Amino acid sequence: MAKQGNSDAFVAFERVQKSYDGENLVVKDLNLTMPKGEFLTMLGPSGSGKTTCLMMLAGFETATHGDILLDGVSINNIPPHKRGIGMVFQNYALFPHMTIAENLAFPLEVRKMGKSERDEKVKRALDMVQMGAFGGRRPSQLSGGQQQRVALARALVFEPELVLMDEPLGALDKQLREHMQFEITRLAHELGITTVYVTHDQTEALTMSDRVAVFNDGRIQQLDPPSVLYEKPQNSFVAQFIGENNTLEGVVTEISGDTCVVRLDDGEELDATPVNVTKVGERTRVSIRPERVEFNKDRLKEGAHTLKAEVLEFIYMGDIFRTRLRVAGNEDFIIKTRNAPDQVRLEPGAQIEIGWLPEDCRALDAS
Amino acid sequence: MSLPTYATTGQRIWYYTFRVLCGLIFFFLIAPIAVVIPLSFNAQDFFTFTPEMLRLDPDGFSLKHYRDFFGNPDWQQALGNSVKIAPVATIISVSLGTLAAIGLSQPHVPARRAIMAILISPMIVPLIISAAGMYFFYSKIGLSGTYWGVVLAHAALGIPFVIITVTATLVGFDHSLTRAAANMGADPVTTFFKVQMPLILPGVISGGLFAFITSFDEVVVVIFVGSAKQQTLPWQMFTGLREQISPTILAVATILVVISIALLATVELLRRRSERLRGMSPG
Numbered sequence: 001m002a003k004q005g006n007s008d009a010f011v012a013f014e015r016v017q018k019s020y021d022g023e024n025l026v027v028k029d030l031n032l033t034m035p036k037g038e039f040l041t042m043l044g045p046s047g048s049g050k051t052t053c054l055m056m057l058a059g060f061e062t063a064t065h066g067d068i069l070l071d072g073v074s075i076n077n078i079p080p081h082k083r084g085i086g087m088v089f090q091n092y093a094l095f096p097h098m099t100i101a102e103n104l105a106f107p108l109e110v111r112k113m114g115k116s117e118r119d120e121k122v123k124r125a126l127d128m129v130q131m132g133a134f135g136g137r138r139p140s141q142l143s144g145g146q147q148q149r150v151a152l153a154r155a156l157v158f159e160p161e162l163v164l165m166d167e168p169l170g171a172l173d174k175q176l177r178e179h180m181q182f183e184i185t186r187l188a189h190e191l192g193i194t195t196v197y198v199t200h201d202q203t204e205a206l207t208m209s210d211r212v213a214v215f216n217d218g219r220i221q222q223l224d225p226p227s228v229l230y231e232k233p234q235n236s237f238v239a240q241f242i243g244e245n246n247t248l249e250g251v252v253t254e255i256s257g258d259t260c261v262v263r264l265d266d267g268e269e270l271d272a273t274p275v276n277v278t279k280v281g282e283r284t285r286v287s288i289r290p291e292r293v294e295f296n297k298d299r300l301k302e303g304a305h306t307l308k309a310e311v312l313e314f315i316y317m318g319d320i321f322r323t324r325l326r327v328a329g330n331e332d333f334i335i336k337t338r339n340a341p342d343q344v345r346l347e348p349g350a351q352i353e354i355g356w357l358p359e360d361c362r363a364l365d366a367s
Numbered sequence: 368m369s370l371p372t373y374a375t376t377g378q379r380i381w382y383y384t385f386r387v388l389c390g391l392i393f394f395f396l397i398a399p400i401a402v403v404i405p406l407s408f409n410a411q412d413f414f415t416f417t418p419e420m421l422r423l424d425p426d427g428f429s430l431k432h433y434r435d436f437f438g439n440p441d442w443q444q445a446l447g448n449s450v451k452i453a454p455v456a457t458i459i460s461v462s463l464g465t466l467a468a469i470g471l472s473q474p475h476v477p478a479r480r481a482i483m484a485i486l487i488s489p490m491i492v493p494l495i496i497s498a499a500g501m502y503f504f505y506s507k508i509g510l511s512g513t514y515w516g517v518v519l520a521h522a523a524l525g526i527p528f529v530i531i532t533v534t535a536t537l538v539g540f541d542h543s544l545t546r547a548a549a550n551m552g553a554d555p556v557t558t559f560f561k562v563q564m565p566l567i568l569p570g571v572i573s574g575g576l577f578a579f580i581t582s583f584d585e586v587v588v589v590i591f592v593g594s595a596k597q598q599t600l601p602w603q604m605f606t607g608l609r610e611q612i613s614p615t616i617l618a619v620a621t622i623l624v625v626i627s628i629a630l631l632a633t634v635e636l637l638r639r640r641s642e643r644l645r646g647m648s649p650g
Binding site for chain 1: 543544546547550552553555562565566
């Protein structure tokens with residue numbers, strides 16, 4: 001079954017299925033190809049199958065059906081220790097009985113590398129993550145962020161072409177996490193390694209990746225670069241899962257080319273882009289990002305539909321204002337506006353009209 | 368823990384009663400051992416304190432029983448047998464017990480509890496029953512009255528201790544460490560010796576210590592399974608008590624107590640040192 005599919009695919013999943021109990025599929029028909037050097041994130045809620053996919057790639061789980069190819073060769077029957085894939089574990093998995101330098105030397109030692117070459121590589125890897133001074137310490141003497149760096153260096157020290165990361169930043173505080181996000185992407189791109197990164201944190205996925213695969217219910221819901229994922233979600237799940245999102249439910253009353261009109265359940269109408277609705281009369285859930293809602297009528301297109309809204313709450317957040325509205329019965333309709341000098345601060349109780357560009361409002365499946 | 372100022376009379380009374388009770392329990396446990404030690408320096412062949420000893424007269428004390436122990440060929444042979452049997456039985460117990468504990472800690476092994484219960488059973492079944500069973504079984508397969516018969520019987524008695532202590536250390540063992548090792552290219556055998564073994568070593572050592580002491584102290588099974596050629600120290604003490612009533616056994620008892628304390632102290636110190644070195648706190 002080797003050698004098929006895309007020739008430029010470095011990592012490929014072909015019709016992969018996984019079941020732990022022989023009945024329920026945790027991963028259902030997964031197809032995915034990654035070119036060399038790509039940083040791909042598997043994003044999804046817990047139980048969506050993303051970690052299982054990573055474990056199958058690392059070799060700690062076997063696929064029930066289908067093939068996993070690495071550089072064109074099926075690796076289904078290769079044990080984990082012969083795959084040569086680097087991995088950063090969620091809890092770092094540093095060996096507590098070894099010093100930092102010994103931890104890094106471990107993968108080189110099992111490859112029977114000479115001592116001088118080993119020391120050289122360990123030193124370079126530690127310097128790469130700015131941990132050069134800590135080689136003689138033990139993992140328990142380091143902070144979480146430092147352990148994280150060491151785990152990263154250990155996954156890279158034997159120069160694997162593919163590195164897997166299983167929620168590596170989950171245990172760090174926010175500031176450190178943001179710093180490490182930057183650090184990891186920088187290293188991955190500098191060294192040209194192919195990276196598969198698993199997380200349930202969508203900010204992490206958006207800021208770090210070349211492409212993001214959104215998992216739910218054992219399937220990839222959408223596989224796209226971050227900007228496409230955020231601005232053009234393909235279904236309701238992706239729209240809800242990535243970023244903040246307002247939804248309104250209604251029925252499609254008119255479709256003409258790349259715009260459609262949706263009548264909401266209270267009778268009001270709005271303009272939207274049809275994404276996965278195809279015919280008039282179909283129920284739909286429209287999705288609009290809080291920062292794309294406009295309440296200044298002058299900025300809307302001539303003849304654009306508007307909705308009545310009542311301001312319920314105004315929250316000052318420093319750089320932005322967050323205003324909660326009641327729109328068509330939905331009391332959790334959020335709009336975000338930038339704290340600019342001329343920005344209007346809406347008072348609770350005010351009646352306003354809101355609208356948007358049809359391309360910012362997407363009519364998705366109603367499920 | 369000192370008594371808080373708001374304690375009631377009842378609590379005060381209980382506070383002091385509790386201390387007295389604890390003291391009595393300690394006394395009950397330690398007194399028999401503590402009495403043996405001065406008695407072993409008795410200058411007479413008696414099992415009681417002589418008037419000279421009670422007066423702390425130097426003439427009442429002597430090392431003659433120790434001299435007897437080191438000079439008497441019967442005792443020397445018994446000591447030699449114990450020293451030949453216990454370490455070998457310990458090595459077998461530790462190897463098999465550690466492997467069993469690791470195997471039984473894998474969640475996919477079927478009937479783990481049942482297997483565990485069977486392996487632990489020598490510790491729970493009355494010794495005399497195990498001994499009788501081994502006697503008949505070993506006679507059938509020709510192990511009865513042989514050195515290896517006694518070693519294997521003692522190994523079987525020691526295995527439960529190793530399984531229990533190693534299982535306890537494995538509970539805190541992070542299995543992502545073995546995955547990490549595999550991921551970095553280490554085959555399962557290398558992973559075992561380089562990663563898993565060093566981390567569960569404290570449990571293996573204490574299990575080994577218990578197994579050693581079990582074999583070194585054991586008298587029932589060795590009488591059933593062994594022959595005169597395998598007469599161990601405890602067996603010799605048992606015979607000595609019954610046939611000769613010689614205070615030499617007090618000297619032997621004292622030596623055994625000192626060895627036990629020394630072993631326990633050494634292992635505990637080693638264990639603390641290794642735990643401090645590797646900073647055994649979960650990441």
